[in-house]
Amino acid sequence: MKNPRVRFAPSPTGYLHIGGARTALFNWLFAKQNKGQFLLRIEDTDLERSKTEYIDQITDALSWLGLNWDEDIVLQSKNKSRHQEMVAKMLDNGTAYRCFLQKEELDNLRLASEQKKEVFRVPQTYRDLSENKVQELLNQGKSFTVRLKVPKGETEFTDLVYGTIKVQNKDLDDFIIARSDGSPTYNFVVAVDDSDMNISHVVRGDDHLANTPKQILVYRALGLNEPIFAHLPMILGSDKKRLSKRHAATNVQEYKDKGFTATVILNYLSLLGWNPDSDKEIFSNNELIESFQFDQVQKKSAVFDEKKLLWISQQHLTEMSVRDAMNEIYKLNPDWGDGLDWNYLKEIVKLIKDRSKTISEIAEMSELFFQEKLEYDQELISKTFTQESVSITEDFKNALEACQEWNRKEIETIFDNLMSQHDVQIGKVMKPIRIALTGIPYGPGIFDLILLLGKEMCLKRLRKLLSLFD
RNA sequence: GGCCCGUUCGUCUAGUGGUUAGGACUCAUGGUUUUCAUCCAUGCAACAGGGGUUCGAUCCCCCUACGGGCUGCCA
Numbered sequence: 001m002k003n004p005r006v007r008f009a010p011s012p013t014g015y016l017h018i019g020g021a022r023t024a025l026f027n028w029l030f031a032k033q034n035k036g037q038f039l040l041r042i043e044d045t046d047l048e049r050s051k052t053e054y055i056d057q058i059t060d061a062l063s064w065l066g067l068n069w070d071e072d073i074v075l076q077s078k079n080k081s082r083h084q085e086m087v088a089k090m091l092d093n094g095t096a097y098r099c100f101l102q103k104e105e106l107d108n109l110r111l112a113s114e115q116k117k118e119v120f121r122v123p124q125t126y127r128d129l130s131e132n133k134v135q136e137l138l139n140q141g142k143s144f145t146v147r148l149k150v151p152k153g154e155t156e157f158t159d160l161v162y163g164t165i166k167v168q169n170k171d172l173d174d175f176i177i178a179r180s181d182g183s184p185t186y187n188f189v190v191a192v193d194d195s196d197m198n199i200s201h202v203v204r205g206d207d208h209l210a211n212t213p214k215q216i217l218v219y220r221a222l223g224l225n226e227p228i229f230a231h232l233p234m235i236l237g238s239d240k241k242r243l244s245k246r247h248a249a250t251n252v253q254e255y256k257d258k259g260f261t262a263t264v265i266l267n268y269l270s271l272l273g274w275n276p277d278s279d280k281e282i283f284s285n286n287e288l289i290e291s292f293q294f295d296q297v298q299k300k301s302a303v304f305d306e307k308k309l310l311w312i313s314q315q316h317l318t319e320m321s322v323r324d325a326m327n328e329i330y331k332l333n334p335d336w337g338d339g340l341d342w343n344y345l346k347e348i349v350k351l352i353k354d355r356s357k358t359i360s361e362i363a364e365m366s367e368l369f370f371q372e373k374l375e376y377d378q379e380l381i382s383k384t385f386t387q388e389s390v391s392i393t394e395d396f397k398n399a400l401e402a403c404q405e406w407n408r409k410e411i412e413t414i415f416d417n418l419m420s421q422h423d424v425q426i427g428k429v430m431k432p433i434r435i436a437l438t439g440i441p442y443g444p445g446i447f448d449l450i451l452l453l454g455k456e457m458c459l460k461r462l463r464k465l466l467s468l469f470d
Numbered sequence: 471g472g473c474c475c476g477u478u479c480g481u482c483u484a485g486u487g488g489u490u491a492g493g494a495c496u497c498a499u500g501g502u503u504u505u506c507a508u509c510c511a512u513g514c515a516a517c518a519g520g521g522g523u524u525c526g527a528u529c530c531c532c533c534u535a536c537g538g539g540c541u542g543c544c545a
Contacts, residue, residue, distance in 0.1 A: 011545050046545060103543065119472050120541085145543055162475070171473050171541085179543040186545050210474050210540035233476080233538095240537065271494095275483055279493060298483080301538065305481050308495045318508080355507040415504085426504050434505065442506030 004036035004200045008062075008069070009076075009190070011043040012054035015251045016061035018304065019205065019235045019243060022269040026232055027203045028067045029270070029292040039197060040069040043076045045189065061252040065262045066285065079193060083184040086192050086222060087146055087177060095221035096177060098144040099126045100137050103180075122147075122173045146178035148188075148217060155213040160230035160294040162206070167213045175214055187211055191218035199227050206231040206301075230294050233273045234301040243304050255309075259360025261328050264313045271312075272302040282315045314357040322350045328359045329366075336363055337370065344369075347452055351444040365443065369453065374439040374461060381435070381468065389432035390469050392422055396433055397462040406455055411447050436465040 008024040010016070016024075031038035040062070044050040062069070090096035101123070113120040126134075127149060137144070150173065156166040177188035184192075194202060209231045219226045237247030249255060255265055267283050274297050276283070283291070317325065326349055329336050337345045348366045356362045368374075385393075399414045418429045430446045437449060437458060450458055 009545095013545080043545060049544085106543090114471080117471065165474070167473065173541080175541095176543055181543080183543085185543075190545085205539095206475070207539055208545095213474090231475090236538085238481085242538080271482065273482095277484090279484090281482095281494065300476050302483090303481055305495070308482065311495055314508090357507090430504050440506090444506090446504060 002034065002036075004031060004034050005039065005198050006031050006036065006201050006203055007039040007041050007074075007194070007197060007199050008067075009041040009043050009193075009204070010058055011046060011049075012051060012058060013046065013049040014054060015253060016058045017243075017250050018252060018255070018269070019250075020058075021061070021065060021067075021252050021265070022235060022272060023203065023205055023232055024062060024067050025065075025266055025269050026230075026274070026292070026297075029289055030201065030203060030294070031070075032289045033292055036200070037070040038067070039071055039074065039199070041074040041076060041193060041197065043186075043190075045076050045183070045186075057253070061256075064256060065252065065266060074193070074197060076189065076193060079189075079196070082196065083189055083192055084182070087184055087188070090148070090177065090221050091146060093221070094149070096146050096148050097127055097129070097174075098134060098138075099147045099174070099176075100142050100144045101125065102143070122175075124174060127174065143180040145176045145180050147174040148177050148214075148221060150174050150217060155216055157212060157216055157226070157229060159209070159212075160201075160228060161233075161297045162209065162231055162299060165209065165212070169213075169217075172214060172217070177218070187214045188218055191215040191224070192222070194227060195219065195222070195224040201228045201230060203230045203232065206233055230297070233298055235272055236301050236303050238303060238305075240301075240303065248304055248306055256332075257360075259332060259358030259363070260309065260313050261316065261359060264309070264316050267316070268309045268312045271308075272304065273298045282312065282319070310357045317356055317358075317362075318354050320353070322346055322353060325349050325353050325359070325362060329363050332359055333363055337366070340370065344452075351448055351452060355444070368438050368440075368443070369457075374464070376435075376439050376465065376468070380439075380441065381465075384432055384435050384441070385469065388422065388424075389428065390466070392418055392424075392429055393432050393436050393462060394466060395421065396429070397459065397466065400455060400459055400462070403455070406451070408447050408451060411450050415447075433462075437461050 006027040008020075008027050010020050028038045030036070040059070042055055042058075044055070059073070087096070091098070106122070109123065110120050126144075127147075129137075150169050152169060154166055154168050155172075156164060158164050175187065176185050178184045212229055212231075216226055218224075235243045237243045239247070241247075243250055249258070252265070256262075263285055266285060266288065270283065270288050270292070271281065274292065276291050277293070277296055280287075280291075320328075323346075326346065329349070337348075345366075348369050349362060352362055352365045356365065395418055396414065399417065403410055403414065415426065415429055418424075419426060422428070431441070434443065434446055434449070435441055437453060443449065444452075453461075
């Protein structure tokens with residue numbers, strides 16, 4: 001398993017799906033762990049649905065995740081002539097044949113056997129036609145598809161995740177490798193491309209498990225080396241159906257916007273369908289690379305759970321340095337804290353990072369320190385401020401105004417005085433002041449908060465709040 | 471319909487022919503904390519069903535059910 005070559009092969013018919021990201025991740029982990037190559041191939045042969053803007057979206061998302069690919073991106077559409085050549089080769093060596101059954105004939109036959117409750121099989125009418133007969137039909141201008149001559153017997157392969165898979169070839173039908181317009185089909189193209197790219201391990205979603213025997217028959221018909229296969233279980237939504245927008249965001253970009261770091265996403269995704277064989281759950285990218293094993297990949301599909309994602313994110317934040325957290329905030333919002341002193345921003349982040357679950361939560365909470373004036377929530381204000389708490393707040397403002405030194409001890413003394421003056425516990429003092437200063441009933445320690453906001457800002461806000469009760 | 475794959479707490483997952491079936495997330499309760507969050511403690515909660523094999527099956531075999539995939543001149 002030295003220097004494997006793997007690939008991620010999305011079709012550009014949409015953004016990078018969270019399931020696709022997981023597939024890419026496992027490919028990447030395997031490549032990195034074994035000093036191999038991780039390649040990217042864009043399967044853009046569906047002209048109807050493929051869009052170049054999706055290619056950009058997908059590559060942007062992969063880059064953001066840090067799943068960098070080696071070598072140039074392969075565009076499947078560029079391999080057309082190669083595909084034609086391989087179809088011709090199969091026609092030539094007798095592993096494929098021209099089938100002159102027309103689409104309508106096929107549809108009717110399919111319908112008929114459905115009504116008779118029979119298993120539909122593509123008739124092999126043209127499978128062993130003589131050269132002359134074929135030529136005759138060609139001369140008549142009859143259109144044809146190219147079908148693979150599925151041999152008798154069975155096809156077996158060993159999947160790194162699912163073990164031995166065996167199917168009877170008779171269940172496969174002589175499937176089409178080239179359409180009547182000459183374009184080759186997926187199961188054919190994928191085998192040719194993977195072979196041309198020297199892919200050693202095909203790692204992909206298990207929705208391809210049933211296609212694999214067909215692809216193996218293509219390899220054999222062409223005399224190509226078969227890769228090793230590893231299929232990954234699907235990611236489902238909370239109702240156990242394929243993960244879709246109804247359940248949660250499916251676009252990787254959306255998770256970025258929600259303030260999850262790439263590392264967090266990769267960490268969570270890795271745990272979906274893989275177990276690290278230990279109690280460890282929080283992983284850096286490098287730790288994932290070291291730990292990943294196919295034999296610990298689950299066979300059953302996994303349900304995506306945003307609650308656990310949030311927990312993973314929070315765990316990462318507590319381990320993250322203030323500096324790294326700031327970089328992540330800037331990545332998310334380049335304008336963050338514009339014009340403010342770097343050291344001041346650093347103190348802010350230090351104060352709120354460990355009580356946040358996502359990067360965007362930090363950014364949001366940090367706004368407290370930026371704005372001159374606050375918007376107070378009317379309901380919260382009327383719930384919080386009684387006559388007593390207004391008077392406490394008033395006294396606090398006065399004490400602040402009189403305060404000469406700006407340090408923690410001074411503030412603590414002010415609080416002590418307020419407590420004995422009004423004969424109340426600290427909660428009665430802290431709560432109204434916190435809300436006056438921040439507009440929200442939770443957050444960093446009150447003394448840290450006051451010190452960092454600074455005397456001027458505190459006084460401004462206290463005056464503003466008190467003006468509501470004049 | 472045919473073929474392939476799967477099924478352990480709500481979720482992610484350990485696990486073994488004999489276990490009090492373990493951990494994590496969530497949730498609930500209590501504690502710590504100047505609020506919130508963290509943290510700590512406790513609790514709730516699972517072997518899909520039926521047949522075998524066996525002294526004994528969650529574990530091995532078969533069937534059923536359920537879920538997913540493929541079955542296309544989509545990828």
